Amino acid sequence: MNKTPNSLRFTIGIFGSTNAGKSTLLNALVGESVSITSSVKGTTTDSVKKAYELEGVGAVLFIDTAGLDDESELGKERVKKAVTEIDRVDLAIVVLKNEALNEQETTLVKKLKEKQIETLFVINKFDESLVNLSLENSVSLNLLKDSVDEIYTHIKKIFDKKSEKREIFDGVLGENELVVLITPIDEAAPKGRMILPQTQALRDILDKKSHAFVSQNTNIDELLANFSKKPNLIVADSQYIQEVVKTSPKELKITTFSILMARLKGDLKGLVDGANMLDRLKENDKILIAEACSHRYVEGDIARTKIPKLLEKYLGFKPNLTYTCGKEFGDIDEFSLIIHCGGCMLNRKTMLNRQQTAKNKNIAITNYGVLISKTQGVLDRVIEIFDEL
Template sequence: MSLNETPRSERVHIALFGRRNAGKSSIINAITNQDIAIVSDVKGTTTDPVYKSMEILPIGPCVIIDTAGLDDIGELGNLRREKTLEVLQKTDIALVVIDSSAGINEYDKEIIGIINEKKIPIIIILNKIDKCDNINELSEKISNEINIPVTLVSAVTKNGIKELKEKIINVLPEEEDKFKIVGDLINPGDFVVLVTPIDKAAPKGRLILPQQQTIRDILESDAIAVVTKEYELRETLENLGRKPKMVVTDSQVFLKVAADTPKDIFMTSFSILFARYKGDLTELVKGVKAIKKLKDGDKVLISEGCTHHRQSDDIGRVKIPRWIRQITGKKIDFEYTSGTSFTQDVKKYSLIVHCGGCMLNRRAMVQRINDAGEFNVPITNYGMLIAYVQGILDRALEPFPLAKYIWNEE
């Protein structure tokens, strides 16, 4: 990824859903003004979700997701359907495409229902209006039936495409801007000291994304980011000349940093900042408290947002199970998932421990927390668990009074 690229997890994710041949891929080409998606009159042309990062004027940086038709039949069709539905976990805006010459049916209503249930902003597109002569009647009938206004479009003549883009902008979620990593906790001119170990696990020649994003957030707040390794922290604090607002550390070196940071300075971790930025800190605090309540035979799910992280494999597959067994002294049954498949069956778990989710966008992370919440399954993340195991979660929550209150609540 080059420096001036917006990371994929920060981009607004726009996904298209609909039956086969409705014109999903054609609409993507029309919106982007490029031939990026394969179009054909063969049903089921798009088989797997296709993600394309791009900059669309005037929408800005986004990821467009083309999906397979929902009405695909047979065993392979069911698999495709599942993959298509998984896309919803990452979707910021859902476009449902209906072929005006085919009308609306149960498949359309089902996907619209699912999207509404997940409270994902939705736009209903009635496509192929060039082929339809009673379009006004039809659109009125359909919007009455589903109780959502429809947008009329022809991907072929480009009629309505400009209006469609305007609608997309109108429903763009603002929350990505509303939530800050640390910006809302600091004032202009504040010092924030960031502790980033450079060991074998660190990527070559650069800092990892959460560290880069935190620095950016501090700079945007007109505050001052001071970056140091754990070994130079004490010297940094002694020579800074002014008390920093906060020390933020990688969880790996929590104990040393806690020891070297005077008690009157806030100390927390990148993973806790991101737990709040990407998800819901108080829910994750409740999740970590649930560890002590685990019983013999309980199932715990360990879930990672990406599939290619040897380092966190070690954390997820070895350390976390070991810690949980040590804390509880119980026989716990661990299961693992990674990548876009979170879990089909939340209910069977007594606890979910998720990674920091640096490859997931906020909506995807919140969706997972909500999915767990729906069945009262506690969920927490690696960083919270590490802080807890090392006995410093209480201190690391000091900058977040509500989360700390919940942590200490009986």
């Protein structure tokens, strides 16, 4: 069960001042000692993550963060990291001591409100507490003595309220329909298994009580000979979409795994608008390629080899590319376009936040999958199936 990738888990961040009892809370919630606790301020440095299976909610990811009032030189860096976690959480638990909020806590609460993040306050009734803090959506308890059942009840309530359960074929696939999946196995394919979008697609087709036909053959004309009725939808790997479109009758519905994932992960309309910006891009405009995970450069790498080639061919000039990877974009003001990775390791919340950050600065943003279809001249064809666009 713990195989569920973190990007698909309901993510719960634990925030607050040093010594508030954040790590004590994480340990109590999961019933084991996963985060070190001590009376020394600043015990938690890097975020501590714990994947957990919660009855009624499913796969969750807890993130215990560093205290927000750590003012040492290193502490400031830790605080910065803790604050960036805010963008990926579905629920923030703010641990407070039973006393008036300090400056950092007040700023945190303001930020959570601005970002419209569901927040639960845990008021840790330290034995020595003085004031009676009363806050909406809060649980008061002594973390060292009391059960955390009430906190779990709140988590479940918030989960039920906000979880819009989204699946890959929502809105495009009904019951008893036939989907053809075109997934050529090339050198980049992992040994002995399918990649996540393919597995997710197969699972959702079964959940929707429909049927899948999986093939490596990109010649759809040839494939159609296998069926007595036309497939309702064809989903192809982005890299082969041009061939698939070319060999398909016009009336067939076609899309790519990447387009479906872009819609599941983020705002597809925004990403399509971002890709269409290519038609207005000028030679000296700067493009940022943003990858969520750091990895070693490999020959034929999508970001450093395939995308630059596709761009140059489409634009007719060498694109002015800059690369970044990791949790933050850094300074994006100088760019006209951001091309983001597929975000397989990011959750929807993070992707939407990144799109919003770019939008606020009037910078176009798209992702690899949408860009590939755009540069291959098939973008309009592969998004036709979505009524919302």
